[in-house]
Amino acid sequence: MSTLEETISLRELFETIKKRFLLIISITMAAAVISAIVSYFILTPIYQSSTQLLVNQEKTDQPYYTNSDIQANLQLINTYRVIIKSPAILDLVREEMDLEITTQQLTSKIQVNSEQNSTVVNLTVEDPDAVRASEIANKTAEVFQREVIELLNVDNVSILSQAVPANGPVKPRPALNIAIAVVVGLMAGVGLAFLLEFLDNSIKNEQDIEKKLGLPVLGxxxxxxxxxxxxxxxxxxxxxxxxxxxxxxx
Missing domain, CATH: 1.20.5 (Single alpha-helices involved in coiled-coils or other helix-helix interfaces)
Structure with a gap:
């Protein structure tokens, strides 16, 4: 009995999807088109540029680094990450580059992170202008390398690589956005189809009389x-x- 009921239920599901197939496809296509329009014509492209800093032991006559020296440098990295995004550094970056943005806006453009157990710090900048993103990254690294000597009285930061303008934007990603929109549109279309079917109380055939009214069909x-x-x-x-x-x- 349960198998029969499950078969009937699956049949009803497929019938509902078949009945509202055009609606489901229309919603899915509309979602994909809207996503493409927003991704290509409305959202502002964001470019990303990165530079790398190397944190070393303070320069001495010692020809090699001990394990304790490396551990000390790793502990300094968290401090350096905070200092890089502090007003003490970014205010100077704004002034030297003559940027017409606030320090908070500049802070939101910068990301500072490091690999685990590594003394290399990645300084990444995102901006609608690819050239300006690389210039901000390089200037921030330069100012930090210069100012950390006075702030912490150490000279252990080297610039490994200069930031260069990106060839293409990192955001938005039209293909990914369209794929997500198709999935969401398909789910919304199927959900709406079942909702309309659930709210439809009209009687179209003898099966609807038995199903919706619970009355036997005599003729x-x-x-x-x-x-x-x-x-x-x-x-x-x-x-x-x-x-x-x-x-x-x-």
């Missing part, structure tokens, strides 16, 4: 089209004509 009135009606009338006319002929023959 069915067949719908006769105009063509069938005409054919039925012609048959009745012929029958009457034949009957008259038989009466006259008798």
């Amino acid at each position: 069915i009135i067949t719908t006769i089209s105009e063509e069938d009606f005409d054919q039925l009338g012609m048959r009745e006319s012929r029958k009457l004509h034949d009957q008259r002929g038989e009466s006259l023959g008798a």
